[in-house]
Amino acid sequence: MNNHLHKTYLIETYGCQMNVADSELVEGILNKIGMQKTTVVDDADAIFLNTCAIRENAESKIHSRLGNLYKLKLNKPELIIGVLGCMAQNLKDDLLKNKPYVDIILGPDSYRNIPMLINRHNLDKKSIVDTKLSRFEVYENMFPKRGDTFNAWVSIMRGCDKFCTFCIVPFTRGRERSRSIDSIVQEIQRAVSDGFAEITLLGQNVNSYNFEEKDFADLLLEVSNIDGVKRIRYTSPHPQDINEKLLEVMASRENICNYIHFPLQSGSNKILEKMNRTYSKEHFIYMVKKIREIIPNCGLSTDIIVGFPGETDDDFRDTLQVMNEVKFNSAFTFKYSPRPYTKAAQFSDQIEETIKKERLDELIKLQKKHTLEHNLAKIGTFQKILIEKESKKSINHWAGRTDSNEWVIVDKNNNNIKDIIPVEITNATGVILHGKQIESV
Ligand code: 5AD
Ligand code: SF4
Secondary structure, three states: OOOOOOOEEEEEEOOOHHHHHHHHHHHHHHHHOOOEEOOOHHHOOEEEEEEOOOOHHHHHHHHHHHHHHHHHHHHOOOOEEEEEEHHHHHHHHHHHHHOOOOOEEEOOOOHHHHHHHHHHHHHHOOOEEEOOOOOOOOOOOOOOOOOOOOEEEEEOEEOOOOOOOOOOHHHHHOOOEEOOHHHHHHHHHHHHHOOOOEEEEEOOOHHHOEEOOEEHHHHHHHHHOOOOOOEEEEEOOOHHHOOHHHHHHHHHOOOEOOEEEOOOEOOOHHHHHHOOOOOOHHHHHHHHHHHHHHOOOOEEEEEEEEOOOOOOHHHHHHHHHHHHHHOOOEEEEEEOOOOOOOOHHHOOOOOOHHHHHHHHHHHHHHHHHHHHHHHHHHOOOEEEEEEEEEOOOOOOEEEEEEOOOOEEEEEOOOOOOOOEEEEEEEEEEOOEEEEEEOOOO
16 A cells, blocks of 8 residues: 655755755656655645764754654654754764654665654554665666756765764765666666766765776766767865876866865875874875876865864964965864764864864954966956856846866856856956856857
């Protein structure tokens, strides 16, 4: 008996792009069993939160959202509340004990089971948990329900075996495993025929991809040869797995974007070692030089954590020094947040919150300066942008991204979303560039 038929669901996604892709997968599964998506909370028979556990504040957001949903459920007792993803994996016991109104708790490797769990819950009304991690699940041959946008997320590997000492991901997402090249290619061919212009390959450690002796560079080359793929991006890589072979493939193919997210985390060798990052600051800087040598004008972004246990002022200065030497185009910056199960959470030399805050402010200020420098240097250059959406500030302008990942605002003219157009950069304000369309680059 299909108890879930004709039911309406809403799914809210928190965290990284992998979660966005996973939500699309879940949507695909729910649509297939006849459920219908809504974006209106009051219309939903089931509400799923696809959650993130990477930092404490990511979790706090979910806790307060669950508080709201609980109130909603008091007036609508038949409402199903589901917690999916990393927090489900991480906090199942806590949720069961302290939030009994959560009906379904489903870890990142259990999405295939969601129809069965909804059915079971409809029969016995009990809370159900399924958070078993798998060594094999890569959701092969399951087509996600993609959003109405220019970009298709394609997950190519799952999990992480790196065990950086700050990171909860190896615990919430389990061991690394890669999808077959054939199934990835098939999914991308389908996305292209559905009209998607850009493909973003996703994985917690995307460039650790390894399937039957084929590595990430091999995969990237195959993807770039698929007819109709206008642009390819990928995220998130680990510096350890960026090699010259990969850089050569990127440089050789027009449709692979000249952009690398290259997470530094810290510029101090002592802290890098305590983080178990497996590279030194010297190696990191050497790889940046290689990237810029092989892929001229490559956009570089990074992740940096301040206030990791034991980080002294000198260690922090080392991070600023590496930033000054590399000058990233942009940076995602974080205060260290102790996470359950991780080694670093047990280190005795935790840093005070006020120091973390001061360091973060200083880091953000420096990055803003570097971003502006990069953007000012772009004025007068010619770029190709892929139009992604309407400008937030004006209905007469489009916002698009350059190959190297900068946002550019242009007049709409007769162009449409998904068009790639040549522009000359005319101005830079903070992180945004302005441009005017030209005949050709
Ligand atoms: N505290 C702060 N930042 C973290 N990150 C991962 N774990 C933590 C943590 N415990 C950051 C890293 C990573 C990014 C996705 O989130 O910089 O690259
Ligand atoms: Fe958050 Fe990491 Fe899980 Fe993504 S994989 S949702 S960033 S904890």
